[in-house]
Amino acid sequence: MKPILEIKDLHVHFYTYAGVVKAIAGVSFTVYEGETFALVGETGCGKSVTSRAITRLIESPGRIVKGSVIYHTKDGRKIDLLKLPEAELRAIRGKEIAYIFQDPTAALDPLYTSGYQVAEAMVVHRTVRSWKDGIKRAIEILRSVLIPDPEKRVKAYPHELSGGMKQRVVIGTSLSNRPRVLIADEPTTALDVTIQAQILKLIESLKRRHNATVMLITHNMGVVAEIADRVAVMYAGKIVEIGNVFQIFKNPQHPYTKGLLKAVPNPLIKVEKLESIPGTVPNLINPPPGCRFHPRCPFVMDVCRVEEPPMVEVEPGHQVACWLYTKR
Amino acid sequence: MAELKKFLIRRMLTFIPTVIGVTLITFMIAYVIPADPARAWAGGEKASQKAIELIRQRYHMDEPWYAQYWFLVTSLAKGELIDPRTHNPVMYDIMKRFPVTIELALFSFVFILIIGIPLGIISAIKKDSIIDTFVRFFALTGVSTPVFWLGYLLIYVFFVMFRVINIVGKPPDPAVVITGIPIIDALLIGDFKTVNQHVARYWLPGFVLGFMGAGVLARFVRNSFLEALSSDYIEFLKAKGVPKLRLWRHALKNALVPIVTVLGLQFGGLLSGTPITETVFSLPGMGRYAIQSIQNIDFPAIVAVTFLFAIIYVTANLIVDILYAIIDPRVRY
Ligand SMILES: Nc1ncnc2c1ncn2[C@@H]1O[C@H](COP(=O)(O)OP(=O)(O)OP(=O)(O)O)[C@@H](O)[C@H]1O
Ligand SMILES: [Mg+2]
Numbered sequence: 001m002k003p004i005l006e007i008k009d010l011h012v013h014f015y016t017y018a019g020v021v022k023a024i025a026g027v028s029f030t031v032y033e034g035e036t037f038a039l040v041g042e043t044g045c046g047k048s049v050t051s052r053a054i055t056r057l058i059e060s061p062g063r064i065v066k067g068s069v070i071y072h073t074k075d076g077r078k079i080d081l082l083k084l085p086e087a088e089l090r091a092i093r094g095k096e097i098a099y100i101f102q103d104p105t106a107a108l109d110p111l112y113t114s115g116y117q118v119a120e121a122m123v124v125h126r127t128v129r130s131w132k133d134g135i136k137r138a139i140e141i142l143r144s145v146l147i148p149d150p151e152k153r154v155k156a157y158p159h160e161l162s163g164g165m166k167q168r169v170v171i172g173t174s175l176s177n178r179p180r181v182l183i184a185d186e187p188t189t190a191l192d193v194t195i196q197a198q199i200l201k202l203i204e205s206l207k208r209r210h211n212a213t214v215m216l217i218t219h220n221m222g223v224v225a226e227i228a229d230r231v232a233v234m235y236a237g238k239i240v241e242i243g244n245v246f247q248i249f250k251n252p253q254h255p256y257t258k259g260l261l262k263a264v265p266n267p268l269i270k271v272e273k274l275e276s277i278p279g280t281v282p283n284l285i286n287p288p289p290g291c292r293f294h295p296r297c298p299f300v301m302d303v304c305r306v307e308e309p310p311m312v313e314v315e316p317g318h319q320v321a322c323w324l325y326t327k328r
Numbered sequence: 329m330a331e332l333k334k335f336l337i338r339r340m341l342t343f344i345p346t347v348i349g350v351t352l353i354t355f356m357i358a359y360v361i362p363a364d365p366a367r368a369w370a371g372g373e374k375a376s377q378k379a380i381e382l383i384r385q386r387y388h389m390d391e392p393w394y395a396q397y398w399f400l401v402t403s404l405a406k407g408e409l410i411d412p413r414t415h416n417p418v419m420y421d422i423m424k425r426f427p428v429t430i431e432l433a434l435f436s437f438v439f440i441l442i443i444g445i446p447l448g449i450i451s452a453i454k455k456d457s458i459i460d461t462f463v464r465f466f467a468l469t470g471v472s473t474p475v476f477w478l479g480y481l482l483i484y485v486f487f488v489m490f491r492v493i494n495i496v497g498k499p500p501d502p503a504v505v506i507t508g509i510p511i512i513d514a515l516l517i518g519d520f521k522t523v524n525q526h527v528a529r530y531w532l533p534g535f536v537l538g539f540m541g542a543g544v545l546a547r548f549v550r551n552s553f554l555e556a557l558s559s560d561y562i563e564f565l566k567a568k569g570v571p572k573l574r575l576w577r578h579a580l581k582n583a584l585v586p587i588v589t590v591l592g593l594q595f596g597g598l599l600s601g602t603p604i605t606e607t608v609f610s611l612p613g614m615g616r617y618a619i620q621s622i623q624n625i626d627f628p629a630i631v632a633v634t635f636l637f638a639i640i641y642v643t644a645n646l647i648v649d650i651l652y653a654i655i656d657p658r659v660r661y
Contacts (some may be wrong), residue, residue, distance in 0.1 A: 042462030055567070057563065057566055057567055059558075059563070090569045090570075090571065091569065093566070093567055093568065093569035093570070094567060094568035094570070095569055098567070098568075099564070099567040101560065101563070101564055101567070103560060106559070106560030106561060107560055107561055107563075107564040108561055108564070109565070109578050109582070110559040110561075110582070110656070110657075110658060111581050111582060111655065111656060111657065112578075120565075120568065120570065121568045121570075124568065124569055124570050124574065125569060125572060157657040157658070159657070159658050160449075170564070173568065174568075226334075288626070
């Protein structure tokens, strides 16, 4: 497996009036070419911030304070996206690494037609010769994301489209330049259940057709089980466990992962009773010392309260950050 | 297009109650002030009883207030209302002065636009920089500077010290009347000599009148622009790899809806600033005429001026509504 994105020791802070929010504190993981990589975790754990930091889409008051994101280009070069000049990074955003955002209603500019916004992505990257070609391509793209009557829909404004339709336009926009990496940040959360399934299927099939790498962010474990190859579990700004989908679902190690799998219907293992994890996500201005999960952990030991657990490999490709698995 | 026409007709109909309301309120205020207008019009203390009687009769002053109001409004609409002071039809007096006021308002509006919009955009882009602080200061100075003070100060600078402006009279009108607003007509027929004369006469009063609005607009543009820049679609545009200038264009277009609203209100606000500006710069416009009418309790003229100001105001708002629909596809007639 060839890596395409290597995130190393990423730290993102938000400088708010209440204090410095240490939203991402030392996140590292690798995404391999062609896979579907899922990033899961409770709300507020830092999934969106991590995904946006990859191409430096962090807005003030946020700042990437440390880390690197190594991107492996098609011709085999390795570049650190966090050190790249803005203009070169812009050439990668939307062309090689594209995003689908959480809320399709808000992602489209209300004052421009859907066709314009799809074409715009190609025009700014010069993947079409002119606006006219861009609009023509936009019609094909809208057809490929299964929008009925695309000749008419290119001229429609966002408010004239349904939520599912808007998300298709967003997906079409993101895929218009055939990106190598597609980062989908909860692409279906804002949509109703039947549309959710369609959108996920669409992303899957487009991924296969273009041979893209997908990074999927979600808190829906059912979705993860269905389409992911590998999974990273995040908790309070850190990755607590990484493994392939079978390892995570069949053999979860971290108490948080186990809790997360119990909290949702697990499609791979039948669970008798759904329980939620007791306690709440910690305040990230003054995160708990040691392991950030220790206040909620049923297996908490003395060491957990004072020292951060290192990442250890429990089986090939399956890593966990928990003192339960570290020989001392 | 048919939609637009229907919308326009509907909106025009709402003009009627607005204009009636405004003139009625003005009339009532003039009506309740404890003075005897008939005596004032007849010549004050020395007026003969006969002259006073005649005036009372002519302006229906012995009748109840609603009959007086009705008389004023209907004869005004027919153009028959005679001004007791000048003995001209009121509308004739006003129409002579109307172009001056409109031209003054247009000049200051241009100043508001060319100062306010770029300053607002710059201070948004350079948020919390020195320029931003300067604009904040400028807006504050603008709203707290009295028009007459700034007016006299600049007259001192440009007239007394440098002699680069002219502050008497009215520049000549162009040979052809198309819109009735001299500088626009002069531009239309390409009479640049007249255009120059008008610019020379009006730029300073226009600047003084627009000074306040420019700072306010700059702050408003800044805030609307910043708000638009923090929207989710801007983030998505960034994720698409769109360059900065194009991002700003998207944000600015979205910010335009609130900006246009404020511009409409500001144009109305300019009208209320014209009396002082015209007095300071001795421009023979409607504002100065209004002040003179008030001094003489000349309420046919006061009601007529209010009537015209109300029409300008509602027209400005109508234009704002049409602009909304042009900018924002979500707005339907
Ligand atoms: N603009 C901001 N200002 C301050 N803190 C922020 C800001 N944006 C994010 N954060 C902090 O970063 C943390 C991670 O946020 P993020 O949006 O990545 O969560 P998430 O995992 O995507 O959650 P969700 O599932 O709800 O989308 C949050 O705890 C939040 O407090
Ligand atoms: Mg999120």
